[in-house]
Amino acid sequence: MQVKEKIYVLYRGKKIEFEEEKMKVKEILKKLNLSGEYAFAVRNGEILDENQTVKAGDEIKIVNAISGG
Numbered sequence: 001m002q003v004k005e006k007i008y009v010l011y012r013g014k015k016i017e018f019e020e021e022k023m024k025v026k027e028i029l030k031k032l033n034l035s036g037e038y039a040f041a042v043r044n045g046e047i048l049d050e051n052q053t054v055k056a057g058d059e060i061k062i063v064n065a066i067s068g069g
Helices: 025-031
Strands: 007-011 014-018 022-024 039-043 046-048 053-055 059-064
Touching: 022 025, 025 039, 025 053, 025 059
Parallel strands: 007 059
Antiparallel strands: 007 014, 022 053, 039 046, 039 059
């Protein structure tokens, strides 16, 4: 039996696993009930565009955008 790799997402101190082999950032945000206006994804210190694809084995951190006035 082959072990399927997962996409790992770190959000608010929790590690969330997705079984998909690849996903767009906007799909991950949608599954977490987040909007691209208020949250963004980071991989290896690089901010990812919503249309970028992440793949199994990637570890992504979701960060909430902070706005102030």
